[in-house]
Amino acid sequence: MLTHEYKVEMTCSGCSGAVTRILSKKLTEPGSKFDVNLEAKTVTITSDLPEATLTEMLKKCGKEVTYIGSK
């Protein structure tokens, strides 16, 4: 499983809450996990899904999403 890192323009806890809710609803495959960091405005996702799918999922929250890379 790859760990992908994204920069997401979250401005408040409401936005990070929204991203958290979206990921917990949509990221259901076993073993996948995610971490939303409001201060650093980053979202780290560990999943088998292709990066494009994850980017699409994050863009749903209406915020600007930039792909940093995967580790």
Added chain:
Amino acid sequence: MACDTKEIMISITGMTCNSCVKTIESEVGKENGIHKIKVSLENMNAKVSFDPQVLTNKDVVELIEDLGFDAEVET
């Protein structure tokens, strides 16, 4: 064809600041079938007028939930 409009109130939880309001209004606003959407942060709800031929109440609620907020139609 008569452009009929249906107006519903949707209560939204999870919004904490104005940028969430702007996100919802812009994202839902650009969906086809949505005529107007006014989100109120104070009373945590949104007035949505839309074309019932194109969307149902449930579709509108799902649009907001897709954005990561909890929504339900105020009966």
